[in-house]
Amino acid sequence: MKVIYLDNNATTRVAPAVVAEMMPYFSEEYGNPSSMHTFGGMVGKNIVKAREQVAGLIHADPEEIIFTSCGTESDSTAIYAALQSNPKKRHIITTRVEHPAIKNLCERLAKTGYRVTWVPVDREGRLDLDYLYDHLSDDTAIISVMWANNETGVMFPMGQVARAAAEKGIVFHSDAVQAVGKVPVDVKQSGVDMLSLSGHKFHAPKGVGVLYVKKGTKFAPFLIGGHQEKGRRGGTENVAAIIGIGKAAEMAGKDLESGEMERVRLLRDRLESYILENIPSTLLNGSRENRLPNTLSVSFEYVEGESILLMLDQLGICASSGSACTSGTLEPSHVLRALGVPFTAAHGSIRFSLSTYTTDEEIDYVCEQMPPLIERLRTMSPFWKKGASCSIQ
Numbered sequence: 001m002k003v004i005y006l007d008n009n010a011t012t013r014v015a016p017a018v019v020a021e022m023m024p025y026f027s028e029e030y031g032n033p034s035s036m037h038t039f040g041g042m043v044g045k046n047i048v049k050a051r052e053q054v055a056g057l058i059h060a061d062p063e064e065i066i067f068t069s070c071g072t073e074s075d076s077t078a079i080y081a082a083l084q085s086n087p088k089k090r091h092i093i094t095t096r097v098e099h100p101a102i103k104n105l106c107e108r109l110a111k112t113g114y115r116v117t118w119v120p121v122d123r124e125g126r127l128d129l130d131y132l133y134d135h136l137s138d139d140t141a142i143i144s145v146m147w148a149n150n151e152t153g154v155m156f157p158m159g160q161v162a163r164a165a166a167e168k169g170i171v172f173h174s175d176a177v178q179a180v181g182k183v184p185v186d187v188k189q190s191g192v193d194m195l196s197l198s199g200h201k202f203h204a205p206k207g208v209g210v211l212y213v214k215k216g217t218k219f220a221p222f223l224i225g226g227h228q229e230k231g232r233r234g235g236t237e238n239v240a241a242i243i244g245i246g247k248a249a250e251m252a253g254k255d256l257e258s259g260e261m262e263r264v265r266l267l268r269d270r271l272e273s274y275i276l277e278n279i280p281s282t283l284l285n286g287s288r289e290n291r292l293p294n295t296l297s298v299s300f301e302y303v304e305g306e307s308i309l310l311m312l313d314q315l316g317i318c319a320s321s322g323s324a325c326t327s328g329t330l331e332p333s334h335v336l337r338a339l340g341v342p343f344t345a346a347h348g349s350i351r352f353s354l355s356t357y358t359t360d361e362e363i364d365y366v367c368e369q370m371p372p373l374i375e376r377l378r379t380m381s382p383f384w385k386k387g388a389s390c391s392i393q
């Protein structure tokens, strides 16, 4: 059975050109870039190129790029760097809809004596900026606000948060793991001090991430060891993956320029309109404006998201309920709860996330399958018969 992969916010296919670029680093150019000999030094030179490629995608200077093992490591490094560099400050501001990489870390820090302010979002997933402004204080060490939400795709106003942080001299970090490669990300224009990204979300392999640290930002390493990454991240470099993320960054930049992501947006919009127009009692989660071009989160009232996923799976369609990280539980995700999605709908939420590999034919097929699939599940649901007459709030 052919697989229709619409779970690209969980992870993406490694682009064949990225694989080809990586291959020599396993068996031919396997030297350690820290070695003194020419064989290792050659590898080091190619890491320089990968650093330039990643820097180019986000408009950073190459020396502002630190290679890490994943988005989660980049997030932890950013938060701990700010706290360690400002030891007297004990306050963190973040949002109620962050990925667990930030949410669970901040919850842990809250248990060890830090004060955490969780900025709410409205029904459309938009950030309550006034709440954020009202909670800035001289004790705030860091503001961490994601660039785009992994479940709804809603993007937050980076420039406004950056200005507020800069006025108070507070470090501003953004988790841009879902944004990089899908929308233009310009670190200089946005005003962020630190920014996280992850290779496997834009067709590089798993196991490589990046932390951008603006020149002049106070920094302390999270992984302490050798002198790699100019002493900012110890550990022998994951050379092949770094070469891969460089190539993927170059390709993502070209896709953004050529309008390929606009093609993806049109496909997403077509899927969205079809579902909303042809399946009753269906809600869109998150604002239509300021949203990633590839992400669609919809809630089907009176059905379980897990049942939808199982039926989609039988058809070879891969999607996700809530985020991949919460799909092991039957509770609606913290993101949908923060948006205030009605209880009857939050349980039936599905996220479709497209990529440059998604085709017209695949979207046609999913459109065709969705209405009968939801109807079948609803005929089995005792709540649907009772609730069908209720209007959606």
Ligand code: PLP
Pocket (backbone or CB within 6 Å): 009, 010, 069, 070, 071, 072, 073, 099, 101, 146, 148, 149, 150, 175, 177, 178, 198, 199, 209
């Ligand atoms: N931040 C966001 C917004 C994410 O969506 C993810 C992964 O889903 C992460 C961080 C973690 O990235 P990684 O899987 O590379 O650790």
